Amino acid sequence: MNLATDMGIDLGTASVLVHLRGKGIVLHEPSVVAIEQQTKQVLAVGEAAQQMLGRTPGNIIATRPLREGVIADFDITEVMLRHFIGKVCDRRRLLRPRVIVCIPAATTTVEQKAVVEAVMRAGVRDAFLIEEPRAAALGAGLDIFQPSGHMVIDIGGGTTDVAVISLGETVVTESVRVGGDKFDEAIARYIKKEFNLLIGERTAEALKIEVGTAFKNNRHKEMEIRGRDMVSGLPRSFMAHTEHVLEAVQEPLESVVECVRHVLEVTPPELSGDIIDHGIVLTGGGAMIDGLDKLITAETGVNVYLADDPIGSVAIGTGIALEQLEKINHTLISPRRASNQ
Incomplete structure (x- = not known):
């Protein structure tokens, strides 16, 4: 072979x-x-x-x-x-x-x-x-085969998976169909509703990456975007700010945080202690939105850190x-x- x-x-x-x-x-x-x-x-x-x-x-x-x-x-x-x-x-x-x-x-x-x-x-x-x-836990370098609890949040394009792993197997897991795509859709929907401007998914994704944040006052940036004016039907440019993106993604962010909270609530006490010691690992392309680690830390009281290679984990x-x-x-x-x- x-x-x-x-x-x-x-x-x-x-x-x-x-x-x-x-x-x-x-x-x-x-x-x-x-x-x-x-x-x-x-x-x-x-x-x-x-x-x-x-x-x-x-x-x-x-x-x-x-x-x-x-x-x-x-x-x-x-x-x-x-x-x-x-x-x-x-x-x-x-x-x-x-x-x-x-x-x-x-x-x-x-x-x-x-x-x-x-x-x-x-x-x-x-x-x-x-x-x-x-797989994300293994790729992030965690030794999941020990009798010790590790928690991973993997945010992909379509889903967010939250799991507590011990002895090589999943002890508690929950999944919500919210990921990078839902963030992009929320941004496009917000720009359409608030500013009468239609933008494509690639523009929404660029906006999320370049100026977006999940945590208030974590960054302040702006970016010129182009789309179609819903009133005139003509092309128009618009200067979008970090605050716009933060407001746009509140709903999908809350779904992710709620999923994490629920997994923590049903995790066995001994493993909960391990998670407090080890922290929570964030992986996946959707995890790279600015300030997401700070948001989850603030909401759960547990330290959260981004894997060395979130996309490749x-x-x-x-x-x-x-x-x-x-x-x-x-x-x-x-x-x-x-x-x-």
Whole structure:
């Protein structure tokens, strides 16, 4: 067996990361596929398709096959996976890889089966599923196999997973379908409602990253954005401020904080003490919004810190899980177990 073909896949709503054993993260591309509507022909996948979002003529659609952490379009997900796996395997394509794929903590058995089937049909030899917070904890460098509690908050594009982990397994977990996408939607909705300006999702995301914050008075920035005036129908520019973004994202922020609070409330007392000692680790692209660590610390009284590589933590964790496969195999979902459920 060629171990170099073993790979971990962070199959995210916003992006796909692939970790190749012995090589690290070798692919990081948006989860977007561009399709010609009449013929259903795939025109572009990943970065090339991302450039087309919101800019395609009527006969071409740029779509995300995953929504809120689960597969919304099975066939397109399979095409996307086949493309990325083929791109990574290159000349080793004949050596069908073993793959570990991350899934949100609260996915149903049906959703799990859909992921396993899509991955298997994309040409892999064996597939396993691991919950995102567990992979994120491994990727963030936590020693989750000790009899000690660690808490992880993983905020992706479509979901936020909060979990307490001890002895290599999840003790308490909760998931809300709120992530980076919901922040972007909230910003676009706020700008539309308050300033009669229609902006696209890429502009909303840029606004969140460049000037946004989750914690009052943490930063003060401004950014010129462009969109379509809802009254005149003409293009217009507008100077957006940090305060606008903070007000816009209050609702999704509250959902995340409420999820964290609830997990802390139902965590066994001994593990609660460990969490106070270790702090809470934030991972995922959505965790990088300015001041989020300070907000959760203020709301829970527990120190929160951002992982060294928030975006790559889950993918790195899948690579570590592959190396520890014998130790954690019984806790993963495999094709055989998935088909028996």
